[in-house]
Amino acid sequence: MEQLSINHISKRFGRQLVLDDVSFTLAPAKIYGLLGRNGAGKSTLLNIITNRIFPTSGTVKLGDLDTNNNDDALGKMFLMGEANLYPKRTSIRRTFDLANEAYGQFNYQTAARQLQEFGLDDQQHVNDLSTGQRTIAKLVLALNVDADYILMDEPVLGLDATHRDLFYKELLKSYQAKPRTFVLSTHLIEEVAQLVEHVVIIDQHKVIADDQVQHLLDLAHTVSGPAKLVDEYTAGLRVLASENLGNIKTAYLLDDLDDQRVIPDQVKLGHYDLQHLFIYLTSGGEHNND
Amino acid sequence: MQFDFDGSAPLYQQLAAQIEEMIFTGGFDEGAQVPSTTQLSQQLHINPATVLKGMNMLVDEGLLEKRRGLGMFVRPGARQKIMERRKDNFYNDYVKKLLVEAAKLGITKEHLIELIERGEHDGTIKH
Known part of the structure; x- marks a missing residue:
């Protein structure tokens, strides 16, 4: 084939x-x-x-x-x-x-x-x-x-x-x-x-992602914690969307995490799924809730 | 067989972890055959490449073995192996987390020891 x-x-x-x-x-x-x-x-x-x-x-x-x-x-x-x-x-x-x-x-x-x-x-x-x-x-x-x-x-x-x-x-x-x-x-x-x-x-009308599902999910990180610390930690990384709830900010990344950066104690890392990745990629910032 | 997936880790790792748990708790006996990639893939609606990756992870860890033409089997000694690994990880997975949370709550070392003794006394911990 x-x-x-x-x-x-x-x-x-x-x-x-x-x-x-x-x-x-x-x-x-x-x-x-x-x-x-x-x-x-x-x-x-x-x-x-x-x-x-x-x-x-x-x-x-x-x-x-x-x-x-x-x-x-x-x-x-x-x-x-x-x-x-x-x-x-x-x-x-x-x-x-x-x-x-x-x-x-x-x-x-x-x-x-x-x-x-x-x-x-x-x-x-x-x-x-x-x-x-x-x-x-x-x-x-x-x-x-x-x-x-x-x-x-x-x-x-x-x-x-x-x-x-x-x-x-x-x-x-x-x-x-x-x-x-x-x-x-x-x-x-x-x-x-x-x-x-x-x-x-x-x-x-354009291709915006063409990748193995697992690879995309490996890059799909959430970073949440006090807004200032989250901003510092995610500076220079590809942030697709973010949400604020009280003083806590959650940033949705599509990027490798920098092993050199120290993660502050109050900041939590996690993952999100393909459905959300799709929404953040295709909504053109509609979901930025600032 | 009950599998439950979330977004916390790559799917193949979650699958491997859940098969490991079943081996550990006796859901699969040592020497017994585990479901094939084909069966798991169709039952769980997961791409066969993903299932295979999870199974291969368990093969690499020495928990499963491939028998040519027959399928995948739980290796003798797998349970012991899981036990040893979990003991090694116990400090990181449980003790450290316990101490971090205790520190946040201002629980002293003495109080913590008291709580552990109380837990044992209440019989909530099975031996």
């Missing part, structure tokens, strides 16, 4: 810049999170990667080959999207057959088991399904298509907690049975934080 590289992709719709010089690389057989607030440009990006729409500039390459109009390369990528492109009376079974014709080797057996676990029947028509059921039909399709890169746009849209749970479990099962790359594009960060190995965060 070859890596998929997104190189300097920009996209304009009329006057509006939707993606601004976006670059990152997806490695084979890894689970990624593509995170961003609503309207950040995630769906547009996924549609560009899979050649459904064209970028204004930039390229997408699988290995050394440009994927644009390259059927071989595009046959290794599958996008589970929001748009429903099937004609009216299309059964779930028919969507599997179509995927089998396009990609080959569709895993009918696992798909049948999963449909049953989710309480669906492959003779049901896609257009008759509720939002949540339609998501399930698409997920089961995506989990069983034979492709090296499976991109999922809002994979848990409309699913209740039980079904989300079942999906995460089936995703890991599928990944372990046949390691390939999954990209989960979502704003439900808490739920996927443990599932994804690497995240790409998009904000204001």
Whole structure:
């Protein structure tokens, strides 16, 4: 399997810049999170990667080959999207057959088991399904298509907690049975934080973080204590946000702590999670509560 | 099996710590097989790479061993090893913290010793 590289992709719709010089690389057989607030440009990006729409500039390459109009390369990528492109009376079974014709080797057996676990029947028509059921039909399709890169746009849209749970479990099962790359594009960060190995965060149409989850969390420190001491300790470090409560200030850092600096007794260090990191990174200072 | 994660430390370390605790308290016997990376990953919804990192940490510490084709097992002597390590850390993990808090509260050394004796007397400490 070859890596998929997104190189300097920009996209304009009329006057509006939707993606601004976006670059990152997806490695084979890894689970990624593509995170961003609503309207950040995630769906547009996924549609560009899979050649459904064209970028204004930039390229997408699988290995050394440009994927644009390259059927071989595009046959290794599958996008589970929001748009429903099937004609009216299309059964779930028919969507599997179509995927089998396009990609080959569709895993009918696992798909049948999963449909049953989710309480669906492959003779049901896609257009008759509720939002949540339609998501399930698409997920089961995506989990069983034979492709090296499976991109999922809002994979848990409309699913209740039980079904989300079942999906995460089936995703890991599928990944372990046949390691390939999954990209989960979502704003439900808490739920996927443990599932994804690497995240790409998009904000204001640009990539603002592209890193291993564990590495980001290692840098995510809280420093709290008397405001003056916290300010002294965090001087020169990257502070994303801070909060004051009485005389106590808490600073949220995204940086290595300096081993040389002495931590005063009244100052406490801690960690915060990916969800909060995302909020502080993407809120552009809205959460500074000074 | 009950796992409980928070943001206090990297996930793989928390996972390793909780498996260690289960070995220590007899949840897993020495020589017994522990759940596979695949099982833990699917059950806990954690990326397999993270689970593997946690398991490997326990292998490096000599608490688990890999048996080719069979899976991961608790090494004989693992419990003793955990016990020794915890004894080594007891001073840092408990005694130092106790003294720092006592100092903040103005509790004297004599009073502290009295409190320890009272705790023992009350039978809240099991031997």
